[in-house]
Amino acid sequence: MKRSPLKFLGIEVDALNIPQLNGLIAKSIQQQKKWIIANHNLHSLYIYHHDSAMRAFYDKADYIHVDGMPLVLIGKMRGYSIEREHRVTYADWVWSLMEQAASKGWRIFYLGSKPGVAQQGADILREKYPGLKIACAHGYIDVDRDSTENQAVINAINAFQPHVLMVGMSMPRQERWIIDNLEHLQTNAILPSGACMDYVAGVVPTPPRWMGRMGLEWSYRLFSEPKRLWKRYLVQPWFVGKLLIQEYRGIQLSPIHRKPTPGTPLLAKQRGRG
Template sequence: MAIPRVKILGVPFVKTTLNDFIKHIVTEHAVPSKKATIVTANPEIVMHANEDQSYMDILQQADYVTADGIGIVKAADKLGTPLPERVTGFDLMKGFLAEANEKQLSVYLLGAKEEVIRQAKNQIEETYPNLKIVGYHNGYFDWEKNEIADEIERLKPDFVFVALGFPRQEKWINQNVERFEKGVFMGVGGCFDVWAGTVKRAPVFWQKVHLEWFYRLLNQPSRIGRMMAIPRFMKKINEQKAKERK
């Protein structure tokens, strides 16, 4: 069953809830072994896509783009095309791992530093003992040699989580996905760091009041440059809304 889309500055976001989307991906793709690519996009990613046509093409070619950020949800409301809620990368990964654990599906992890991915792998296996992590590799490899893609092609995992940071993770998936027979492929940014315990996710209170981004900024002040994409994003949304009124 198709999921409706909402376009925000050219990026097609799926109009769905977190739980419904997890069920859709598992029943329509993971269990019947049908490929899917997922991008979790926040305002920074949307702005990058609007400044880099090749990256915009990748987002438009992805099977699903979810609203990873309250800024996307607020923008959809302002444009009169509301989205029901945020569908974040970490929550999606957690939901997919829970489903993989229940259904004994297989997982491949790609990205981050060696010590981080090892710790993340151990924590995931401890939390979800029934899923199968069939392989993993850190984010330092030669793209041209295709050794990682060869391994994934041979192992045929049900889920492949790629933590190379945007836009590299989406580019790697887009560049290699055609060669795979099956698998749900999703870029997960810094999720491995959270699983490894090297980065803490915002407490539930901060998440509920939609200030998770501010909590991350307080803990990682170096992100201030990246955060400047948010006001630029809202400016573009206001400009689009003004054009629609004329």
Template sequence: MNQSSSPIIVHPLPFFKVLGVRVDAVQIPDVICQMEQWINEKSFGHFIAVTNTHVVTEARREPSFKQVLGSADLVVPDGMPLVWLGRLSGYSLKRRVYGPELMETFLKETGPKYRHFLYGGAPGVPERLFGIFSKRFQGIRFVGVHSPPFRPLTPKEDEEVVELINKAEPDVLWVGLGAPKQERWIYEHKERLRVPIMVGVGAAFDFLAGVKSQAPHWMKEHGLEWLWRLMSEPRRLWRRYLIYGSLFISLVILEKMRILRVDWK
């Protein structure tokens, strides 16, 4: 694989804007096709942000994080409200690009073709996920796992992580640090990592490893996953869903009524 970094981002895929944040009007098959194309191009540093209303609201609140999202090669709609807004913008989005489903589908459809590294999750979780997928998908190639501490890394530790990942030479780096931490981490490291694709998948490690229970399918497909997660972890998630969720709805209404001015750059 050559040492080239990703080219200047051009967006041939359709997209719409939500509170000034670009959201690509794609579905899981589109994302998988694009990922394989990037791997075959043998260029490094492609960044996929799996985005929901919390992430968009955070970008509206914090300009530096909006810049992080703007640097992503793909910003995919993981959250039914974003799917609904995409439909209002004229795109026939049938489903959300749900992070755990994207990860599982990519592994299932590509099998042993590519090399994978799991970064994130509590100690033991990525190892458990490695074991589950190795049994489920014959020949799957995991070349490394690492659970960083919850505190900030020292410069030496950070350099060791970069070296660990680069030595493993993965094609896809799955990052499960939670938003917005994982997006910031990818943004800060993508120029130092010799990896074609980095995907922030939030709580996917916990869900797919069976550490946390996922919402029933009907809730996920009808925009009610937030309620399931709020009931499951109220102390940790009440602010995200009750405050940020309400703020998102209010800001979108103001934007649609042309009362809220949004920087579309």
């Protein structure tokens, strides 16, 4: 499909629902393309305006779906044709994606989560979708592109020859990893997927889906993990409000020029999920 992105708050997004996203993956496989299918929410919007590496990632992305009701609402306020169904989070999408993968014979590789969690999630998915071809590796590695651990992960991915590579190591770590290793990855669709497998495995409680549809999922996540998420949900949105006011006043939005934060390869300091 031809891309016609919606532009607001200094970013670009595509109004895509789950069937359309599955269709893009099918197209990337049929045409033997390597596409990054990224996503934006309020958290990524904040990082985008503060981190040059994140901006480089989105410049490379082929499609960017919306993962946050606030962006749907802002898009509607700006006059775009974007609806509730265009808010796609992995807690909803993963099931349809895996069903498609099982029926079409797509191979899935998932990189991320704590040791053992991804495998637990993969076992659940195989049981639910017989015939699903899925392999995984945990995300608690030294992500330096030349490290032994990183090279071993890339070799494992390429040996499996996945049609879909899901990278769930939290923002912006997963996006930086994709950009750093993009040219060496042999796959079609590349999906930065946050805590997707943590939800599947049940190690992080999945918010009731009605909360997602109402744009209240953030409150459930904040209540579940206040220590980790308080800044994301209580501080960063104020910056987004500032961007919205500036845009309505016709002020040109410029990213804050700040060097990318160095990676933290030590196991104890890496979250490995969104």
